[in-house]
Amino acid sequence: MLNFTFKNQTEILFGKGQVSEIASRLPIDANVLLLYGGGSIKKNGVYDQVTDALKNTRFVEFAGVEPNPTFETLMKAVNVVREEKVNFILAVGGGSVIDGAKFIAAAHNFEGDAWDILTKKAAFENPLPVGAVLTLPATGSESNGNSVVTKKATSQKRAFGSPTLQPVFAVLDPVYTFSLPTRQVSNGVVDAFVHVIEQYLTYSVNAPLQDRFAESILQTLISEGPKALAEPENYDVRANVMWSATMALNGLIGAGVPQDWSTHMIGHELTALYNMDHAQTLAVVLPALMYVQQDKKKDKILQLGERVFGIVDGNDGSRIDRTIKAVQDFFEQMGVSTRLSGYGLDEEAVDAAVANLEKNGLTALGEHGDINLEKAREILRLAV
Numbered sequence: 001m002l003n004f005t006f007k008n009q010t011e012i013l014f015g016k017g018q019v020s021e022i023a024s025r026l027p028i029d030a031n032v033l034l035l036y037g038g039g040s041i042k043k044n045g046v047y048d049q050v051t052d053a054l055k056n057t058r059f060v061e062f063a064g065v066e067p068n069p070t071f072e073t074l075m076k077a078v079n080v081v082r083e084e085k086v087n088f089i090l091a092v093g094g095g096s097v098i099d100g101a102k103f104i105a106a107a108h109n110f111e112g113d114a115w116d117i118l119t120k121k122a123a124f125e126n127p128l129p130v131g132a133v134l135t136l137p138a139t140g141s142e143s144n145g146n147s148v149v150t151k152k153a154t155s156q157k158r159a160f161g162s163p164t165l166q167p168v169f170a171v172l173d174p175v176y177t178f179s180l181p182t183r184q185v186s187n188g189v190v191d192a193f194v195h196v197i198e199q200y201l202t203y204s205v206n207a208p209l210q211d212r213f214a215e216s217i218l219q220t221l222i223s224e225g226p227k228a229l230a231e232p233e234n235y236d237v238r239a240n241v242m243w244s245a246t247m248a249l250n251g252l253i254g255a256g257v258p259q260d261w262s263t264h265m266i267g268h269e270l271t272a273l274y275n276m277d278h279a280q281t282l283a284v285v286l287p288a289l290m291y292v293q294q295d296k297k298k299d300k301i302l303q304l305g306e307r308v309f310g311i312v313d314g315n316d317g318s319r320i321d322r323t324i325k326a327v328q329d330f331f332e333q334m335g336v337s338t339r340l341s342g343y344g345l346d347e348e349a350v351d352a353a354v355a356n357l358e359k360n361g362l363t364a365l366g367e368h369g370d371i372n373l374e375k376a377r378e379i380l381r382l383a384v
């Protein structure tokens with residue numbers, strides 16, 4: 001096992017009605033920025049519940065954080081924070097709103113061009129504390145320090161992170177997910193699945209506990225994901241999907257093991273260029289990447305096949321092929337196409353994504369740093 005430090009500061013408030021707890025978790029002199037997206041929370045009653053919980057708290061609102069939040073919009077929110085002297089950000093929404101809150105928290109007293117926080121890893125001081133009310137189980141953003149922001153002007157999607165940005169609390173009420181459109185339910189399950197894979201499907205460092213954690217999350221997503229599509233108002237199913245997505249990327253399963261993240265980095269370029277949903281890009285890239293990287297990932301692919309999909313007979317080559325196919329079938333079963341052509345894209349998109357990887361200096365990806373531009377091209381070509 002590799003050395004690691006592990007601390008997760010997020011207090012999880014899980015279950016029906018837990019939003020009523022938030023006022024007691026805010027600082028006494030709280031002046032809150034209530035941050036949300038395009039308005040889904042106004043239709044499903046979450047906005048009313050949150051503002052009711054804040055009835056004795058000072059707050060201002062900022063609405064309109066887009067899916068794949070943009071630097072341009074978030075800087076407007078930074079101005080509100082400065083003008084209104086906000087000292088706490090409450091993000092109500094999916095990963096985009098929570099990621100946006102973290103960026104605002106970091107940028108509020110940054111002098112100079114705040115885009116440097118994303119591209120140059122520029123240091124920031126005294127970020128504002130963030131709390132989250134999660135409405136879309138997918139990213140794990142509610143319980144980690146990561147944030148992904150897109151600059152519209154240059155079609156760049158970049159990530160940054162710090163433990164200081166991790167939400168201090170996160171409300172996870174499965175009822176809030178009943179109103180999700182099918183596409184977002186599917187996206188969430190696929191994203192969480194791939195988060196586990198990025199931390200599991202590398203090479204063994206003799207960390208069987210992390211392996212079993214990862215496999216149990218994958219198994220839960222495979223069994224509960226399709227049920228969430230079939231029975232949108234089944235509370236227990238929603239609860240299990242929600243907790244799986246949080247556990248997939250809250251630092252626990254990735255502690256002490258090598259991590260990959262190349263599927264995500266390649267996928268981000270497709271979103272930046274073509275506005276594909278985050279999970280759609282992952283469903284396209286992962287099966288092709290497993291195929292191209294099968295020699296390096298052989299032992300873990302065999303283990304995934306055996307323990308998660310029950311693939312035990314046949315020679316190694318056939319087991320690897322069937323495991324990749326099983327992953328692909330699961331994404332398709334969740335209604336997420338695994339081909340670029342499924343999103344109207346062709347070879348041109350391959351060239352554009354590879355050019356963007358080069359522009360962003362992403363030329364040595366994966367747990368071995370061996371996914372160069374040539375390999376990225378091979379992966380994307382396979383996925384057309």
Ligand code: NZQ
Pocket residue numbers: 036037038039040041044065066067068069093094095096097099135136137138139140141144146147148176177178179180181184187188191249264278
């Ligand atoms: O904006 P509103 O109106 O709220 O609608 C949203 C949005 O259109 C809607 N939605 C959310 N909850 C809903 C709902 N609609 C009805 N009922 C509800 N309960 O869903 C749409 C998508 O929301 P979004 O927040 O964009 O989705 P997601 O949670 O998948 O977040 C994606 C973003 O997170 C980043 C992605 O790159 C992408 O920018 N990621 C963040 C990570 C992290 N912080 O650790 C890791 C991930 O790998 C990922 O990169």
Ligand code: ZN
Pocket residue numbers: 139191192194195264278
């Ligand atoms: Zn993801």
